[in-house]
Amino acid sequence: MFGTGIIVFRETLEAAMIIGILAAATVGIAGRSRMLLGGIAAGVAGAIVVALLTGRIAEMAGGTGQDLMNASILGFAVLMLAWHNIWMSRHGAALAQEARRVGHAVRGGEKTLLTLFVVIALAVLREGSETVLFVYGSMAGSETSALQVLTSGSLGLGAGALAGFLLYAGFLRIPLRWFFAATSGLILLLAAAMASQMARFLVQSDVLPDFGNPLWDTTGLLSNTSPAGVLLHALMGYDATPSGLQVVFYVTTLIVILFAMWMLRYRKDTISRF
Amino acid sequence: MVFYRLMLLVGMLFPITVLAADSEIVLTIREHRFEPSELKVIANQKIRLIVKNLDATPEEFESHELNREKVISGKGQATIYIGPLKPGRYPFMGEFNQKTAQGVVVAE
Numbered sequence: 001m002f003g004t005g006i007i008v009f010r011e012t013l014e015a016a017m018i019i020g021i022l023a024a025a026t027v028g029i030a031g032r033s034r035m036l037l038g039g040i041a042a043g044v045a046g047a048i049v050v051a052l053l054t055g056r057i058a059e060m061a062g063g064t065g066q067d068l069m070n071a072s073i074l075g076f077a078v079l080m081l082a083w084h085n086i087w088m089s090r091h092g093a094a095l096a097q098e099a100r101r102v103g104h105a106v107r108g109g110e111k112t113l114l115t116l117f118v119v120i121a122l123a124v125l126r127e128g129s130e131t132v133l134f135v136y137g138s139m140a141g142s143e144t145s146a147l148q149v150l151t152s153g154s155l156g157l158g159a160g161a162l163a164g165f166l167l168y169a170g171f172l173r174i175p176l177r178w179f180f181a182a183t184s185g186l187i188l189l190l191a192a193a194m195a196s197q198m199a200r201f202l203v204q205s206d207v208l209p210d211f212g213n214p215l216w217d218t219t220g221l222l223s224n225t226s227p228a229g230v231l232l233h234a235l236m237g238y239d240a241t242p243s244g245l246q247v248v249f250y251v252t253t254l255i256v257i258l259f260a261m262w263m264l265r266y267r268k269d270t271i272s273r274f
Numbered sequence: 275m276v277f278y279r280l281m282l283l284v285g286m287l288f289p290i291t292v293l294a295a296d297s298e299i300v301l302t303i304r305e306h307r308f309e310p311s312e313l314k315v316i317a318n319q320k321i322r323l324i325v326k327n328l329d330a331t332p333e334e335f336e337s338h339e340l341n342r343e344k345v346i347s348g349k350g351q352a353t354i355y356i357g358p359l360k361p362g363r364y365p366f367m368g369e370f371n372q373k374t375a376q377g378v379v380v381a382e
């Protein structure tokens with residue numbers, strides 16, 4: 001019974017962290033809450049559809065269809081997050097300042113709002129489809145009653161959402177000069193974490209070689225099932241036993257996005273100097 | 275045993291052929307249990323693990339030791355590639371039914 005709540009909490013936490021960080025990163029952009037809620041709604045609808053189709057999706061590509069679908073979803077989300085961060089590196093600091101000054105009514109963030117919508121929808125879709133399947137599975141199981149499953153499931157969902165909200169609220173208390181660096185830093189880590197998960201799916205479906213599995217094992221130091229491990233996994237993709245390919249994907253994503261952000265900021269400086 | 279030694283000998287002569295041929299193992303889920311609960315596999319070789327779920331409810335094959343996690347729908351089946359594994363024991367479980375669904379891959 002308690003297990004249902006914990007699993008739902010874990011899945012919700014991952015999506016809630018992403019929503020919390022993105023909500024903080026777009027504070028002050030007009031129309032933001034509509035995009036946030038729209039993204040969540042689209043994600044939930046998508047999750048139900050994917051959960052219903054799981055059997056058929058799984059049968060595709062010689063039984064690895066699900067991995068390939070997950071890898072594509074994650075790859076797309078990584079691109080969106082990268083685009084968001086790069087765009088914000090040009091406009092974000094000014095946007096945040098303006099937002100605080102004129103009171104949450106800044107125009108000009110429409111482009112990044114769309115990425116916000118897509119990333120949230122994809123995150124909710126991915127974590128949600130597993131949750132829907134799991135809750136359905138537990139209710140169909142004979143050991144626990146449907147009411148118990150729904151109760152502990154809702155508790156898990158509520159706790160996960162609360163964690164996401166606390167992260168968001170925490171962000172809003174960060175002084176303005178660090179705010180932008182903090183949100184874009186976490187989005188950067190999120191993108192790298194998703195790239196690493198994507199690598200895992202590509203290895204498990206044998207599309208790419210693992211380059212060592214695991215490359216190292218820090219389970220003794222910090223296990224993936226401990227509370228701190230779960231939190232670090234959701235926030236920055238911590239994995240106690242990563243494969244070599246996961247590390248390659250993680251580091252490459254970090255470097256590529258950081259480089260693009262640095263390039264654009266540099267260009268902006270030179271342009272404004274003239 | 276003799277067969278494996280022979281395979282090993284052939285493998286030394288034709289390493290590429292042996293590497294290309296992944297061995298295939300079928301794991302069944304029935305009443306929230308894995309059958310067999312202990313899977314013996316050859317060490318240092320990639321394995322194509324086919325998981326057949328005979329239950330009506332979905333199950334998630336999960337193993338930190340193997341670094342694998344995959345949902346198998348009710349009455350469905352899925353393919354998971356594992357290894358090449360160093361000799362040893364690699365526990366796995368069904369995350370949706372942890373009490374009953376427990377198993378281990380033994381590589382030797």
Ligand SMILES: [Cu+2]
Nearest residue numbers: 010011014127
């Ligand atoms: Cu998850």
